[in-house]
Amino acid sequence: xxxxxxxxxxxxxxxxxxxxxxxxxxxxxxxxxxxxxxxxxxxxxxxxxxxxxxxxxxxxxxxxxxxxxxxxxxxxxxxxxxxxxxxxxxxxxxxxxxxxxx
Numbered sequence: 001x002x003x004x005x006x007x008x009x010x011x012x013x014x015x016x017x018x019x020x021x022x023x024x025x026x027x028x029x030x031x032x033x034x035x036x037x038x039x040x041x042x043x044x045x046x047x048x049x050x051x052x053x054x055x056x057x058x059x060x061x062x063x064x065x066x067x068x069x070x071x072x073x074x075x076x077x078x079x080x081x082x083x084x085x086x087x088x089x090x091x092x093x094x095x096x097x098x099x100x101x102x
Contacts (some may be wrong), residue, residue, distance in 0.1 A: 005047065009035075011060065013047045014054060020061040023083045024100040025093050027065050045070070061100075067092035 007062070016034050028041035028048075032043040037043060048059045048070075063069055074084050077087065083099050084102040 010047055010050075010054060013044055014051060014057050017048065017051075017057050017059055017062060019102070020058055020100050022058075023085060023098070024096070025061050025063050025067070025080070025085060025098050026102070027063060027095070027102045029065055030100070030102075031062065041065075063093050063095075067095045069093075 012035050013031060016031050017026070028044040031044045032038055032041045035044075044062075048057075048062055051057050051059050060073070060076045069080075069089070075089075080093065081087070085093055088094050
């Protein structure tokens with residue numbers, strides 16, 4: 001079943017993303033849980049992929065469950081590095097060290 005994207009849902013997700021502090025990251029699944037949509041991490045990714053239509057949000061602070069950056073978002077790594085987030089040799093963010101504890 002496809003989820004319909006409503007303005008309320010979009011802004012609820014973006015408001016959580018807005019709370020991620022500089023130098024920290026959150027996962028798609030973490031944001032899904034925080035918005036009461038435990039099993040909808042892909043939906044979060046879909047919303048973040050369109051976030052530019054709704055304003056400026058720190059979507060670069062959201063990574064997948066392994067700490068990998070979003071495919072096709074080349075600037076994400078540089079933005080995170082500029083905030084002091086370090087990457088492991090495999091190219092993933094160390095979630096134990098940088099994951100947002102909300």
